[in-house]
Amino acid sequence: MNWITKMFSSSLGQKLIMALTGLFLCSFLIIHMVGNLQLFKHDAGLAFNKYAVFMTTNPLIKTTSYLLYAAILFHAFKGIALVFQNKKARPVKYQAFDGKANSHWSSRNMGVLGTIILVFVVVHMSNFWWQYKFGHVPYTKYTVNVGDNSLSSIPIDVTNEDYMKGFTEKLVVRPLGQVDEIIVKDLYRSVELGFKELWLVALYIIAMAALSFHLYHGFKSAFQTLGLNHKKYNGAINFIGIGVFAILIPIGFAAMPLYFFIK
Numbered sequence: 001m002n003w004i005t006k007m008f009s010s011s012l013g014q015k016l017i018m019a020l021t022g023l024f025l026c027s028f029l030i031i032h033m034v035g036n037l038q039l040f041k042h043d044a045g046l047a048f049n050k051y052a053v054f055m056t057t058n059p060l061i062k063t064t065s066y067l068l069y070a071a072i073l074f075h076a077f078k079g080i081a082l083v084f085q086n087k088k089a090r091p092v093k094y095q096a097f098d099g100k101a102n103s104h105w106s107s108r109n110m111g112v113l114g115t116i117i118l119v120f121v122v123v124h125m126s127n128f129w130w131q132y133k134f135g136h137v138p139y140t141k142y143t144v145n146v147g148d149n150s151l152s153s154i155p156i157d158v159t160n161e162d163y164m165k166g167f168t169e170k171l172v173v174r175p176l177g178q179v180d181e182i183i184v185k186d187l188y189r190s191v192e193l194g195f196k197e198l199w200l201v202a203l204y205i206i207a208m209a210a211l212s213f214h215l216y217h218g219f220k221s222a223f224q225t226l227g228l229n230h231k232k233y234n235g236a237i238n239f240i241g242i243g244v245f246a247i248l249i250p251i252g253f254a255a256m257p258l259y260f261f262i263k
């Protein structure tokens, strides 16, 4: 057994990898949140659709995506394994153990919270990500006035348009003098339609509540595992963990399905 396999199988090594993958997933959440804020622009989805093309075609981002999928799988399945290991190591609950007094509710339920988030990610990716990459997403033609940036948009049925025959690109821009014609895969419309479903909106809100509690404990716990908890920084770590990851990020994400459901 070399040092890498030893490190991966030791309980400290596993906790370190959980902490590192967890923090990597936190950084993804910030980027995903900022990108998805384009959904709130009043431009019939043009900025969001352009952003989706960029995210799925830029080679650096595509490579990072593979790391992201590996991190999600590793973090989720190692997390579940750790919960079972801990249960096995302590099959009978301590009689005098008062969990409430010693730890926060979220720290005792990380496995359940993580499982809710995993179910959410599977449903979420099969909805938008799978549909965008492998399913049918309709196109929209935007006409943008070069002078004042005003725009109009019409949904197009690719199969009915002669000039779109054999069309495989996600984005085509045609400068036509006074106007630019932009034809783009309209993921915005898929999101808009998806969030008209009550069950989906409810799942997103429940999952974002679970994400909030998971990160409330997980963010600061990752720094502790990495040995980066120091009196000097604990205030900042708690502030970011609670303010950004347990409050801002889940509320921001939950606002998106709610916005389209009410709109």
Ligand code: HEM
Binding pocket: 032, 036, 052, 055, 056, 065, 068, 117, 121, 124, 125, 128, 129, 132, 187, 191, 204, 211, 253, 254, 256, 257
């Ligand atoms: C509620 C608001 C959200 C919306 C509207 C949204 C929208 C989308 C869309 C449209 C895609 C496919 C296009 C793309 O890759 O950019 C996507 C991908 C993805 N989303 Fe979300 N998302 C939301 C929240 C979340 C949350 C909270 C998580 C994680 C806990 C998440 C995880 C992912 C992952 C892992 C991918 C695949 C990314 C990749 O292929 O690089 N999303 N999301």
